[in-house]
Amino acid sequence: MSHKIVNLRVRDVRFPTSLEQHGSDAMHTDPDYSAAYVVLDTDSGLKGFGLTFTLGKGTEIVLCAVKALAGLVIGKSLQEIVSNFRGFYRLLTSDGQMRWLGPEKGVIHLATAAVLNAVWDLWARAEGKPLWKLLVDMVKDQMLKEGYPAYTTSCAWLGYSDQQLKQLCSDALKSGWTRFKVKVGADLEDDIRRCRLIRQMIGPSSTLMIDANQRWDVAEAISWVSRLAEVKPLWIEEPTSPDDILGHAAISKALAPLGIGVATGEQCHNRVMFKQFLQASALQFVQIDSCRLGSVNENLAVLLMAYKFQVPVCPHAGGVGLCELVQHLILFDYICVSADLRNRMCEYVDHLHEHFTSPVVIQDAHYMPPKDPGYSCEMLEESVNRHDALQLSSHHQNEFFFFHFIFLLFPFKYFVLMTGLH
Amino acid sequence: MSHKIVNLRVRDVRFPTSLEQHGSDAMHTDPDYSAAYVVLDTDSGLKGFGLTFTLGKGTEIVLCAVKALAGLVIGKSLQEIVSNFRGFYRLLTSDGQMRWLGPEKGVIHLATAAVLNAVWDLWARAEGKPLWKLLVDMVKDQMLKEGYPAYTTSCAWLGYSDQQLKQLCSDALKSGWTRFKVKVGADLEDDIRRCRLIRQMIGPSSTLMIDANQRWDVAEAISWVSRLAEVKPLWIEEPTSPDDILGHAAISKALAPLGIGVATGEQCHNRVMFKQFLQASALQFVQIDSCRLGSVNENLAVLLMAYKFQVPVCPHAGGVGLCELVQHLILFDYICVSADLRNRMCEYVDHLHEHFTSPVVIQDAHYMPPKDPGYSCEMLEESVNRHDALQLSSHHQNEFFFFHFIFLLFPFKYFVLMTGLH
Numbered sequence: 001m002s003h004k005i006v007n008l009r010v011r012d013v014r015f016p017t018s019l020e021q022h023g024s025d026a027m028h029t030d031p032d033y034s035a036a037y038v039v040l041d042t043d044s045g046l047k048g049f050g051l052t053f054t055l056g057k058g059t060e061i062v063l064c065a066v067k068a069l070a071g072l073v074i075g076k077s078l079q080e081i082v083s084n085f086r087g088f089y090r091l092l093t094s095d096g097q098m099r100w101l102g103p104e105k106g107v108i109h110l111a112t113a114a115v116l117n118a119v120w121d122l123w124a125r126a127e128g129k130p131l132w133k134l135l136v137d138m139v140k141d142q143m144l145k146e147g148y149p150a151y152t153t154s155c156a157w158l159g160y161s162d163q164q165l166k167q168l169c170s171d172a173l174k175s176g177w178t179r180f181k182v183k184v185g186a187d188l189e190d191d192i193r194r195c196r197l198i199r200q201m202i203g204p205s206s207t208l209m210i211d212a213n214q215r216w217d218v219a220e221a222i223s224w225v226s227r228l229a230e231v232k233p234l235w236i237e238e239p240t241s242p243d244d245i246l247g248h249a250a251i252s253k254a255l256a257p258l259g260i261g262v263a264t265g266e267q268c269h270n271r272v273m274f275k276q277f278l279q280a281s282a283l284q285f286v287q288i289d290s291c292r293l294g295s296v297n298e299n300l301a302v303l304l305m306a307y308k309f310q311v312p313v314c315p316h317a318g319g320v321g322l323c324e325l326v327q328h329l330i331l332f333d334y335i336c337v338s339a340d341l342r343n344r345m346c347e348y349v350d351h352l353h354e355h356f357t358s359p360v361v362i363q364d365a366h367y368m369p370p371k372d373p374g375y376s377c378e379m380l381e382e383s384v385n386r387h388d389a390l391q392l393s394s395h396h397q398n399e400f401f402f403f404h405f406i407f408l409l410f411p412f413k414y415f416v417l418m419t420g421l422h
Numbered sequence: 423m424s425h426k427i428v429n430l431r432v433r434d435v436r437f438p439t440s441l442e443q444h445g446s447d448a449m450h451t452d453p454d455y456s457a458a459y460v461v462l463d464t465d466s467g468l469k470g471f472g473l474t475f476t477l478g479k480g481t482e483i484v485l486c487a488v489k490a491l492a493g494l495v496i497g498k499s500l501q502e503i504v505s506n507f508r509g510f511y512r513l514l515t516s517d518g519q520m521r522w523l524g525p526e527k528g529v530i531h532l533a534t535a536a537v538l539n540a541v542w543d544l545w546a547r548a549e550g551k552p553l554w555k556l557l558v559d560m561v562k563d564q565m566l567k568e569g570y571p572a573y574t575t576s577c578a579w580l581g582y583s584d585q586q587l588k589q590l591c592s593d594a595l596k597s598g599w600t601r602f603k604v605k606v607g608a609d610l611e612d613d614i615r616r617c618r619l620i621r622q623m624i625g626p627s628s629t630l631m632i633d634a635n636q637r638w639d640v641a642e643a644i645s646w647v648s649r650l651a652e653v654k655p656l657w658i659e660e661p662t663s664p665d666d667i668l669g670h671a672a673i674s675k676a677l678a679p680l681g682i683g684v685a686t687g688e689q690c691h692n693r694v695m696f697k698q699f700l701q702a703s704a705l706q707f708v709q710i711d712s713c714r715l716g717s718v719n720e721n722l723a724v725l726l727m728a729y730k731f732q733v734p735v736c737p738h739a740g741g742v743g744l745c746e747l748v749q750h751l752i753l754f755d756y757i758c759v760s761a762d763l764r765n766r767m768c769e770y771v772d773h774l775h776e777h778f779t780s781p782v783v784i785q786d787a788h789y790m791p792p793k794d795p796g797y798s799c800e801m802l803e804e805s806v807n808r809h810d811a812l813q814l815s816s817h818h819q820n821e822f823f824f825f826h827f828i829f830l831l832f833p834f835k836y837f838v839l840m841t842g843l844h
Binding site: 027028030031053054060061062064068094096097098099100101102104105107108109110214241244245247270272273275276279280 | 449450451452453454475476477478479480482483484486487490516517518519520521522523524525526527528529530531532636663664665666667668669689691692694695697698701702
C-alpha cells in the first residue's frame, strides 16, 4: 500500500512545567515544556505522529513554519518519499524562498524535524516495527535483555533546594541510578555546595556530569569548571555559545589535564556544525537531539561522523518526547555503528511521559528497547486537547493561564494568605 | 521627550521579482524579494520603521516571530531602551522560553533584526539625524563629497541570458561602474563562458567577483573556482555551507596561491560565527548583513572584530531595503573604524528602491551619504498596501497571485497563444 499523505495537522501543546521549576537551568529559568505536534493522515487510515520540542513561548512560530512546509508533504505517498528520501529531505530544506529563513537552523529546522519525525513514524508503522528496528532490521540480544544505559537529570535542576536534591538523589539511588547530571552556572559558590552535596550522596564510583547551558564566555568557563574539578565531573556540558566551535576547542584543551571532557549538541543546529566540532576536537561527547536536527536522516549522519572520529554519542533527552524518540537512535548507534558502551549513556528526565501512547520503559537505569511500531511520537488525544495553546476558550487552558497569571502576580506566600489558607 | 512605544505593527510585504528572474542564483532560483516590515508608534507621534529581508514564502513565519517579540517592546520608552541597550538586546534574544528557537539564528533572529532596526530608526529620527550620523556624530568631508564605493550585482543574475549580460554591462560601464559581481555555481561550462564574456566587456582593470551562493562542497569549491581563476576574480563568495567555518578555511588556503579570496557573511547568523571565521582565517572579506544580524548592535561588534583582524568589510546588500540600511553601517565603518578604502566596497542592486521614502542615492558608482533622519527603513504606504501578502482580498494581491499562477501553469509561449496574441 502506498499510504498517500492526505492531510497534515499541527498542534501547539504546552505543559506548565515552570510552575514547579522542572527543567530550570542557568539560561532557561522558567521553561514550559512544549511541543509542536504533527499528525499525518493517509488515505489508508494509517497515521504518522511527530513533534519537535520547545520551551513554551514561540511554539506558535514553529506551528507557522510547519504549516508553511505542509504543502511540500501533502499529496506525497510514503513510498514516493522513502524511495528518494534524500530528495525529499532537500525539498524541505532547500526551498529557494524559505531557505533564507535558516538555512537548516532555528525555527525552520525545528519545523523540518517535526514533519520528518512524523514521516519516519509513519514509515515504521507501515512496516509494523518500532523505528529503531526498522533502522537496524535486526536486534542484538543484549539490548533486548539489559537495555541501553541511561543517566538522570531529574535530581538536580537549578531551581531545586538542597533538601530536594538530597531527597531525589536518595530515591534515584534506590531505583538503581548510577549516573547523575547537575545544572550549574548561575552562582559559583552555590555550584560548589550543590556538587559536593551530590558527590557525597552518590559516592565516588557513580558518575557525575555538570551542565552550564551556555552561561559562560570561554575564559570564564575554564576558570569556573576548574573550581568544580574536585567533584570529578565526567563532562561539562554546554560551557559557552553553542555556535562557538573554536571556543569549545579551547575549553576542551584547557580542561583535558583535569580529566573533564566537553559535551554539547542539544543546540547544535545541523550536521555541518557537528562536523566542525569533531574536526576541531571541540567536544568529547556528542549530544544529538532528535528534534533539533532534521530527524532521523540528519541524526544518522552525525552518528556516523562521531564513529569516524571515535567520539561517544550520549544523546540529549528530556523535554517533551525527546526520550521517546532518541532511544530509537541510540539503539541503532549501538547495534549498527559503535558496538561499544564505554562512556556511553542516554539522558533521562522523568516527566511528561504519561502523555504518550508508548512511553519509554526504564528498568534499572536502562532504556528498554521499545516494541510498538513507529517512532514513539504519538500523544494521548486527551493530553493534546488539554494542553492545546490555541484552544484558548477551553476550560483547561483558562486554568493554565489562570495559574500562571496568579503566580506572576503574587509570591506563593501571599497567594496562600489571600486564599485564607494561612 | 521619552517617546514611549505604544504599538508595534508588522506587515508581510512581497514583490514579485521572480517573474523576471531578478535575484536568481544557484540556490535561490525564484526569489520574490520580500520583507517583514515593522512600524513602531510612539506617544509623541514619532514613528520608527524597520524591516528584515526575506525571499517570499515563509515571511509569515517571521511576522509570527515579530508578534511574539512585540510584548517586550510595547510599553518601553526610547529613552529606557537606549539607556541600557545591551540589556534590551539581551531581553529580546535571551527570553528563557523563546531562545530555544534559535538561539540568535534563523527566524527568531531575523525578527529581532526587524524590531531592532525599527528602534534604531526611531532613535535616529528622535535625534533628527540619519542613523550613520547618529553613530559617527561627525562627518568626514570625503564621504559627503565622493560617497562610499559600490559594486553592482545587477548585471549578472544567474537566470539572465548572455545578451542581457552584455547589455547590462555596457549600460553599467557607461554609468561609471567599475566593480561587478557574477552569479556562478550551477553549471561550470556556463560559468566559464559567462565570466569570460563579462571580463571581456569590463576590461582587465575593472574588478570582478563571483558568487556561488553555497552551492558546493569544500573540494568541489576548490576545483570549480580554480577553473575560473583565468578571469581573475577578487573573491569567491559563499563557496559552501555558511556554517562551515573550517571548510571556508580550507578553501581560503587552497585559493590563496591563485590570488582569490573568500567572501561570506550574508547568511552568517551571528557574531559568534563571525568571530570564528576571523579566528580561523576562513574569509578575506566580511559581508555583514543589516537584517540578519541583530541590527546595529551586533553589526557594530562585527565591524570591530573585522578591524582587529584587519579584514575588509564589504557588506551584503540588495534584497529589500538592504542597501538603504547598510549604507549607514559602512559609512560608520569608514569614518570611525577602518579609515581605509582599499579592497572595500558595498554591494548594490538596482531594484525596489522606489518603494522607500528615502531611497539610496548612487552617484558615479558610489553611495552618497543619506541625509534624512532615521535608518532609511520607511516604505511608501502605497507600496506596503499594494504588496501586503495578508491582504489577500485586495485587487493588487489577486493580480499578483494570478500572474504567478498563470506562469506556473503555462510556459510563456503557450500563454501568448491562449490569449490570442500570436
